[in-house]
Amino acid sequence: METLTKILSASAELFRQYGFKTITMDDIARRAGISKKTLYQHFANKNEVVNEAITWFQCSVSESCISILEQSENAIEGFVRIMGMFDQVLSNMNPLGMLELERYYPEAFKKFKANMLDKDIEAIKNNIIRGMEEGLYRDGLNADFMARYRMEISMLVLHPNLMVNTRNDLQFVMHEVSEHFLYGIMTPKGEKLYHKYKEQYLKQVSKL
Numbered sequence: 001m002e003t004l005t006k007i008l009s010a011s012a013e014l015f016r017q018y019g020f021k022t023i024t025m026d027d028i029a030r031r032a033g034i035s036k037k038t039l040y041q042h043f044a045n046k047n048e049v050v051n052e053a054i055t056w057f058q059c060s061v062s063e064s065c066i067s068i069l070e071q072s073e074n075a076i077e078g079f080v081r082i083m084g085m086f087d088q089v090l091s092n093m094n095p096l097g098m099l100e101l102e103r104y105y106p107e108a109f110k111k112f113k114a115n116m117l118d119k120d121i122e123a124i125k126n127n128i129i130r131g132m133e134e135g136l137y138r139d140g141l142n143a144d145f146m147a148r149y150r151m152e153i154s155m156l157v158l159h160p161n162l163m164v165n166t167r168n169d170l171q172f173v174m175h176e177v178s179e180h181f182l183y184g185i186m187t188p189k190g191e192k193l194y195h196k197y198k199e200q201y202l203k204q205v206s207k208l
Helices: 003-018 025-032 036-042 046-071 075-090 097-104 106-133 143-158 170-185 188-201
Strands: none
Touching (some): 003 036, 003 046, 003 097, 025 046, 046 106, 075 106, 097 106, 106 143, 143 170, 170 188
């Protein structure tokens, strides 16, 4: 793995687990297994690391989602496999991370939202259109609106809210919200497939 990729991967993992406020350049260098001198040869400061790490991580996740959707036999399988992927991504994720990104690194947060609108919404919209064509999602859905609604509730979950608390962690809440969204758009045929794929791809997500 080349040095830049090691830095971005290590940074993204640290930010995911511990948030953005307390992580230092020392922490990043240590996790990446490089010297601080090498780190500063690539980035002038932590702000640059945050910007690049967020973009790198988001592109990596988006590419994985698109690949999953393209390889899946139908829209339901694609949606469920992505739910499974996010169950892993959100495990041990700092629930204050997104708030810290918005508060302390507003430019990185702005870029994050712009990229989300550009790629993620389009992928969800295409999945909804495909599901309607396959008879797995209800006819007449406004695919663009539903895709934007889906992303908005996901962003809500990633910010401090009444749902994520000492009883329900981030992973559990996102899983429940995703399932609720899916039940709202599926046909009976889609629900049968969902139960099949849920057993196949989703592990039991505990509250704590």
